[in-house]
Amino acid sequence: MLLINCPWCGPRDETEFHYGSEAHIAYPEKPEELNDEQWAEYIFIRNNPKGWYAERWVHTASCRRWFNVWRNTINHEFGPSYKPFTKQPSRPK
């Protein structure tokens, strides 16, 4: 099981969390001007890197807060987690 570090509650088991896919995807500035293809890209298209990936998780069973965390998609190693709207820590080595 993954041990995920919630910025508010500390390290907790994966079963307390839900996954929220890639982090730092901004809502389109003018959504009314997007065509279907661009809208689909915003909704569905995500990076799928081999290695470090900044993603969103929500601590459903405890503080109910969303946060961002670096995770390595090869070995599931977790990097630093950080609160939303704060500076993103640099990509772990």
Add this chain to the structure above:
Amino acid sequence: MVNLKQFRESPLKGSKLGSKSTIYLQEKPFATTLEIRVKQTSGAKGKIEKVLKIKLPTKVGSTFRNKDFTVLTLGPDWWMIVGATTNHEKLIRKSTGSQFVSIVDTSAQRTFIEVSGKYAQAVLEHGWENDLNVQNFPGGSCAQGILARTPVIIYYGPIGVYHLYVRASFAQHLWNFLTDAATEYLAK
């Protein structure tokens, strides 16, 4: 006027099990709880603190206790006050006025199970996934999480007693789990 209190019934009907020398479980029903949601930076937080005459703890998992009530910090903007009165609710509503605050009386939502005795920690560790050791969970801590697939708030009182706050509809399930986990310690 009829006193309605005589008709109320708790989900576990005040069940008890075991003894203080090994493991003791008891339902302590009917505590009044108020849940407050307010931003840490909001001016309304100060007004709530004025009504309660305390400072709300800021760190998630920390608590405050005085002779009237206990405050549990459940999230960065989320507090649960156990043992508050309906008068507190009225006063907070009045003092915060139209500010962006949520105060909800959740008394009927949960019931309370007290877990105490020598093996209290051991019994909870049968299902609680987080560290209960005193270094990481000292007296006066609280945590929300999953116990036997049930959402539970654990408050570890300064007197070494665990208080479990569980939704009324899950209470019987949690009680069955706890009594099952306690079986091996009862005979010790």
